[in-house]
Amino acid sequence: MSSPPPLLSVRNLRVYYGTPGHPVRAVDGVSLDIGESEVLGLVGESGCGKSTLGRGILGLLPEGARANGEVLYGGRNLIDLPPKTLRRMRGPELGLIFQEPMTRLNPLMRISDQFRETLEQHERKLTSREIRRRSLDTLGRMGIPPTRFNQYPHEFSGGMRQRIMIALALVLRPKLLVADEPTTSLDVIVEGQILALLSDLKRNFGTALMLVTHNLGIVAESCDRVAVMYAGQIVEEGPARDVFAEPSHPYTRELLRSTISLDTTELHSIPGAPPNLIDPPSGCRFHPRCPDVMAVCPAKVPIETRPEPGRRVLCWLHGPESAIPPGGTQPLEREAIAVAEEA
Amino acid sequence: MTDDTRVLSSRSELRTGISSEEPLVSVRGLKTYYSIRGNFLDRLIGREGAAVRAVDDVSLELRKGEVLGLVGESGSGKTTLGRTLLGLVPATAGSVVFEGRELTGLRERDLRRLRRRIQVVFQDPHASLNPAMTIAQAVGHPLEIHGVAGSREQLRAQVASALERVGLAPAEQFMDKYPSDLSGGQKQRAVIARAIILSPVLLVADEPVSMLDMSVRAKILELMLALKNELDLTYLYITHDLATAKFFCDRIAIMYLGRIVEIGPSEEIYENPRHPYTQALLKAIPEPDPRRSVPRDLPRGEVPDASRPPLGCSFHPRCPRAFEVCGWESRDLRELLERRWAHLEEERYEAEQAALGSLDPLDTPQTRVRLPVGDPGRAMQVLETARDADPADPFWRGVKRLEPANGALEIEWHEPLSPRLLPAGVVEVECHLYDEEALRRAEQLRAPREPVASGSGGAT
Numbered sequence: 001m002s003s004p005p006p007l008l009s010v011r012n013l014r015v016y017y018g019t020p021g022h023p024v025r026a027v028d029g030v031s032l033d034i035g036e037s038e039v040l041g042l043v044g045e046s047g048c049g050k051s052t053l054g055r056g057i058l059g060l061l062p063e064g065a066r067a068n069g070e071v072l073y074g075g076r077n078l079i080d081l082p083p084k085t086l087r088r089m090r091g092p093e094l095g096l097i098f099q100e101p102m103t104r105l106n107p108l109m110r111i112s113d114q115f116r117e118t119l120e121q122h123e124r125k126l127t128s129r130e131i132r133r134r135s136l137d138t139l140g141r142m143g144i145p146p147t148r149f150n151q152y153p154h155e156f157s158g159g160m161r162q163r164i165m166i167a168l169a170l171v172l173r174p175k176l177l178v179a180d181e182p183t184t185s186l187d188v189i190v191e192g193q194i195l196a197l198l199s200d201l202k203r204n205f206g207t208a209l210m211l212v213t214h215n216l217g218i219v220a221e222s223c224d225r226v227a228v229m230y231a232g233q234i235v236e237e238g239p240a241r242d243v244f245a246e247p248s249h250p251y252t253r254e255l256l257r258s259t260i261s262l263d264t265t266e267l268h269s270i271p272g273a274p275p276n277l278i279d280p281p282s283g284c285r286f287h288p289r290c291p292d293v294m295a296v297c298p299a300k301v302p303i304e305t306r307p308e309p310g311r312r313v314l315c316w317l318h319g320p321e322s323a324i325p326p327g328g329t330q331p332l333e334r335e336a337i338a339v340a341e342e343a
Numbered sequence: 344m345t346d347d348t349r350v351l352s353s354r355s356e357l358r359t360g361i362s363s364e365e366p367l368v369s370v371r372g373l374k375t376y377y378s379i380r381g382n383f384l385d386r387l388i389g390r391e392g393a394a395v396r397a398v399d400d401v402s403l404e405l406r407k408g409e410v411l412g413l414v415g416e417s418g419s420g421k422t423t424l425g426r427t428l429l430g431l432v433p434a435t436a437g438s439v440v441f442e443g444r445e446l447t448g449l450r451e452r453d454l455r456r457l458r459r460r461i462q463v464v465f466q467d468p469h470a471s472l473n474p475a476m477t478i479a480q481a482v483g484h485p486l487e488i489h490g491v492a493g494s495r496e497q498l499r500a501q502v503a504s505a506l507e508r509v510g511l512a513p514a515e516q517f518m519d520k521y522p523s524d525l526s527g528g529q530k531q532r533a534v535i536a537r538a539i540i541l542s543p544v545l546l547v548a549d550e551p552v553s554m555l556d557m558s559v560r561a562k563i564l565e566l567m568l569a570l571k572n573e574l575d576l577t578y579l580y581i582t583h584d585l586a587t588a589k590f591f592c593d594r595i596a597i598m599y600l601g602r603i604v605e606i607g608p609s610e611e612i613y614e615n616p617r618h619p620y621t622q623a624l625l626k627a628i629p630e631p632d633p634r635r636s637v638p639r640d641l642p643r644g645e646v647p648d649a650s651r652p653p654l655g656c657s658f659h660p661r662c663p664r665a666f667e668v669c670g671w672e673s674r675d676l677r678e679l680l681e682r683r684w685a686h687l688e689e690e691r692y693e694a695e696q697a698a699l700g701s702l703d704p705l706d707t708p709q710t711r712v713r714l715p716v717g718d719p720g721r722a723m724q725v726l727e728t729a730r731d732a733d734p735a736d737p738f739w740r741g742v743k744r745l746e747p748a749n750g751a752l753e754i755e756w757h758e759p760l761s762p763r764l765l766p767a768g769v770v771e772v773e774c775h776l777y778d779e780e781a782l783r784r785a786e787q788l789r790a791p792r793e794p795v796a797s798g799s800g801g802a803t
Contacts, residue, residue: 046556132689143685146684158417193643196639220631255558258560260561262613267565
C-alpha cells in the first residue's frame with residue numbers, strides 16, 4: 001500500500017512542564033501522522049496530555065514547557081523554528097480552535113474588524129473589497145448571515161460564536177486545523193450542528209482536522225482515524241470505525257465500556273485513576289489498572305506493534321513474542337485498589 | 344483476577360422502593376421569573392422591566408423513592424426549577440408542596456429547618472467545597488448549622504460514618520485533608536457525604552457528574568443509586584445528559600424554555616419519544632458506535648432568548664414538523680431571510696436586502712406586519728424566490744397572506760395556538776401534533792374554500 005506523504009508528522013515528541021525538581025512529562029514520546037484533508041481524533045481523559053500535544057504541534061505551549069522531538073511540516077521541523085517564523089505560519093498554515101469562543105474573540109471589536117485584522121495580518125495584498133468578500137463567504141458557509149457582520153461578539157449565541165471562531169480560523173485557508181474540545185461548552189443539538197460543519201471541512205475547504213476531545217462518541221461519528229492517549233503516550237491508533245468496533249488496547253476497550261451512552265444497561269468503570277506524570281508506573285503505564293495485566297507488563301516498556309495494516313498498539317498482548325521473557329505472559333494478580341484511591 | 348472490569352450494577356436491580364402513596368413533592372403551576380431591570384428612567388417612574396420566564400407554569404409530582412430526571416439544554420429552566428424547590432430562588436407564582444407543606448412564601452427561618460429534609464449536590468465539586476475548610480469541617484458543617492452536632496467526638500464520628508458511606512474509607516485518611524488534596528471524584532464524594540449527613544429525604548442533584556471524567560462518572564452514579572436504596576432517598580436529577588438520565592431515572596421530564604414539553608416513564612421517553620424536541624435531543628447525542636456518523640438533520644438554530652420567547656410553541660422556529668397554528672410570526676421571517684442570505688453570493692444578497700429595506704419592523708413579535716419597501720413588486724419577488732428555493736420549509740405553512748400593498752409588503756400569519764401538556768399514551772406531551780383540536784384547526788385552515796373572515800383565528 002503506497003500512501004501520499006503525510007501533511008504533518010510528529011516524531012518522538014516530548015513535552016515537559018517544569019515543576020520544581022520533577023518535570024511533568026505531559027507528552028512522552030509521541031509519533032503521529034496527519035494526512036491531507038484527514039480528520040484525526042485525539043481522545044483521552046483529562047490529564048492524558050492530549051491538549052498539550054495539540055498545542056505542542058502548533059508551538060503554543062505555555063511558558064515553562066519544553067519540547068523536543070520533531071514536528072515535521074512542509075519539510076521543516078517546527079520545534080526548531082524561531083518563534084517569529086512559527087507565528088507567521090500559524091493562521092495561514094496551521095489554525096487552532098479553542099473550547100471557549102468567548103475568551104478568544106475580542107469583545108470590543110466588531111466581527112468585521114476581527115476578520116479584517118486577521119486577513120491584513122497575514123495577507124497584506126488584499127483590498128478591503130476582497131477582505132469583505134472572503135470574510136462574508138467564510139462566515140456564510142459557517143451559517144453566519146451577512147446582516148450580522150458588523151455586530152459585536154456578545155450579540156451572538158454560544159453556538160454562533162463558535163461558528164465565528166471556526167470561520168476566523170478558516171478564512172486564512174489553513175492546511176491543518178487543531179480543534180481543542182470545540183463543542184464542550186455547547187448544548188447537544190448545537191454541538192451536533194458544529195460537528196457536522198467540522199466533518200465537512202475536508203470537502204468544503206480541503207482542510208485537515210485534528211479533533212482533540214474526551215468524548216468517544218464525537219470521535220466515532222466524525223473522525224476518519226483515532227489516536228487514543230493515556231498518560232502522555234499514544235496507546236492505540238487506527239481507523240476510527242475499526243478501533244471502536246474492535247479495540248486492540250485494553251484501555252481503549254475499558255474506556256468504551258465505561259462510557260455511558262443510550263445503549264448502557266450496566267455501569268462499568270476502570271479501577272484506579274490515571275497516574276501522575278511526574279513518576280508514571282514502570283513498564284506499561286496502564287498496567288496497574290489493566291484487567292489483562294501479565295508478568296511482563298510492569299517489568300518492560302511495551303513495544304509498538306501493528307496488529308493489522310493501518311493500526312498500531314502499545315501493549316504486550318500483541319507481542320512481539322520475541323521480546324517477552326519466558327513466563328512473561330503469565331496473568332498477574334492486579335493489586336487491590338481501594339475505592340478511595342480511585343475517585 | 345480474571346474479571347476484567349467491575350460490573351457495578353445493573354439498573355433493574357436498583358429500581359426499587361417507589362411508593363405509590365401521596366407524592367413527596369407536588370408542584371402546581373409554578374412560575375419563576377427573573378426581572379430584567381429596565382433603564383434608570385423606567386425605574387424612576389416605576390415601570391417594570393422585561394422578565395425572563397425561567398420557569399413558566401410547570402406542574403409535576405415526585406413520588407417517594409423515585410428518581411425524576413429534569414432534562415434540558417442550557418436556558419431550559421431546569422436549574423431554576425431545582426433552585427425554586429430548594430427555596431434558593433423565590434417563586435413568582437404557583438405552589439410547591441413538600442410533605443404536605445407549602446414551601447413557596449416561607450420565611451428563611453422556616454426554610455432553613457426544611458433544608459434538613461431537602462439537600463442539594465451541585466455540578467462543580469471544586470466550587471462546592473470551601474478551600475479553607477478541611478473535609479471533616481465541610482462535611483460536618485450542616486450538623487453545626489442545624490445545631491445537631493453534639494460533642495466533638497460525636498460530630499467526628501458522624502462525619503467519619505458519612506465519609507465511609509460514600510466510599511472515602513478509611514475516613515481518618517481524608518478527614519483532615521483539604522479539598523485541594525482530593526481528586527474531582529473524591530471531592531464529589533465529599534460533597535455527597537455533606538448532603539446526606541442530615542439524613543434528608545430528597546436530594547436535588549444538579550449535574551452531579553457532568554464535570555467528571557467518563558471513567559469516574561459511572562462510579563459516582565453507582566454511589567448515588569446505592570445511597571438511594573440504603574437511605575431511602577428520592578432524587579431530582581437535573582441534567583443535560585440524556586444518556587446518564589436514561590440509566591439513572593425512573594421518570595423523565597424534558598424542559599424547553601421554561602416549560603415541560605414531555606414527561607413520562609423513562610423507557611417510554613427513550614423508546615418512543617413524541618415531542619420533536621425530544622426526538623432531536625436523542626438524535627444529537629454522539630454515540631460511540633462505529634456505524635454512526637454525525638447526524639445532518641438536526642433542528643436549526645439555538646434555544647431562543649427566554650425574555651422574548653417565540654409566539655405559540657417555543658420550539659416552533661426550530662421544529663421540522665411545525666405547521667399552521669404553531670406560532671409563526673414576524674421574527675421567523677427575519678430568521679428565514681438571514682438563513683438564506685448566509686449562503687447567497689454577496690451581490691445577490693445585497694440586491695435582495697436592498698429590495699426589502701430594513702427588517703427592523705419584524706423584530707417586534709406579531710402575526711401581522713407591514714414592511715415598508717420602495718418597490719412592493721420587487722420585494723414580493725424576493726420572498727417568492729425564497730419560497731421557491733425551499734418550499735418545504737415549515738415557515739411557509741404558517742403564512743396566511745403575503746401581498747404587496749401601497750408602498751409596503753403585507754404579511755400575515757395564522758393565529759397561533761398555545762400548546763398544552765396533554766396525555767399521549769403513558770406520557771404527557773406539549774405539542775400540537777398530539778392535540779386533536781390544533782390538528783383540526785390546521786385542517787380547516789388548509790381547506791381551500793374556507794372563507795377567511797377577519798378575526799376568526801382566536802385561540803380556543
